[in-house]
Amino acid sequence: MEEVWLQAQSNLAKVLTHQTFNTWIEPIKYLGSKRNVLLLEAPNQFVRDRVSESYLPMILESVQSLTDSQTKIELLIAKPKLEKPKQPAAPEAAAAEPETCAGPDHSTNLNPKYTFDTFVCGGSNQFAHAAAQSVANSPAGKYNPLFIYGGVGLGKTHLLNAIGNHVLSVNRKARICFYTSEKFMNELINCLRYQKMDQFRNKFRKMDILLIDDIQFIAGKERTQEEFFHTFNSLYESHKQIVVTSDKFPKDIPGLEERLRSRFEWGLIADIQAPDTETKVAILRKKADADHISLPDDVALFLASSSTTNVRELEGMLIRLGAVSSLTGKNITLDMAREVLKDIIVDKSKEITVEMIQKFVAEHFGLKVADLKSDKRLKVLVIPRQIAIYLCRDLTKSSYPEIGERFGGKDHSTIIHSVKKVEKLLSQDFELRNTVDTLRKGLLS
């Protein structure tokens, strides 16, 4: 039955977009089988719920086509690795005398433009988007804390605000605190300095929803982590929702205390990946409409096919075109966009093939194409091979099995593993990210 599951996954990979596949199907593991029931395991309840809602019929069809129509599927949830402590953590000793401590009007520091309505949901962010909506609809329900992580400019802050804005739209009285971790730290420092710690604690602990952006910045800051830890415990124990964002997965944040890391893992961890071209186009369209910029389809596609995945940068290009258009009184056209953005965008109109990528990557690393296709496990070969595979998936339309075929007949699961590995390294390893960017730019130029 395990073979059946692998084959079914492989078949599904061919019909689903690779982001949908990566988000919902790939994380499902084979557990076993009993009689005609295939036992599968989702990594958490969230994935189980979504897959059951949206993909189970498709999965069942795929499995039954490989076995028979009597086969059933049971989708279970993986056991959590960490047990929650029964008792709340011991409260910290009360600090010195309270007085005043300047704080924000916590219900107004949300950005009103960052709502679910203005957020474009695509394969790359559907997991985080669905998780954020779920939390906004039932705070402190199933997914507490919610930890959203992803690269720069991919919409983490937008989703965080969208949660707050949605909750406020339903309940004007909800006490919502939206802070960057840096602001949390600065306020803490001030309160420590002026001995206003009680006030500090009361303020955060009476919130209904605590939204902390860029939590990675508290790593290595002992006192801030300590205070955040107690705030977290207090809110969690009172069934209040906590949502944090970060540019990294909790265990990949260096200097983050173990006790905080484990708490972030209690709830749901949702990632945002780089948007694909279709999502980039949709984001640009929405932004252009909101800003009353007339953006022709071919220009939207031209911007979206640029190698940047940072949505903030894409928006920057659009704003620049809008500004040039309104200053010169000329409509935005493809030629104008090419001229105005010539230093930023490389033309992706040429077709890129797996063979071109293999040759280019092999040359870059001083290897032979045959080395990339081989099964040799030498470190000097493994990373270039994985990068080449990743770029094939990113820059060509080839499916996992097709790429596997062209890399010496590798299995699709090896290809998926390589792509995932590089995706993970891209968010952790600055040097590798540079190398991949350079290669991508070289291939596209």
Ligand SMILES: Nc1ncnc2c1ncn2[C@@H]1O[C@H](COP(=O)(O)OP(=O)(O)OP(=O)(O)O)[C@@H](O)[C@H]1O
């Ligand atoms: N899916 C999306 N739909 C609409 N707009 C988006 C989307 N993703 C990002 N944006 C926009 O891109 C810009 C950058 O997003 P945001 O600030 O949320 O990114 P971030 O992930 O928090 O980045 P950073 O890591 O720099 O904090 C914002 O203007 C945001 O509205």
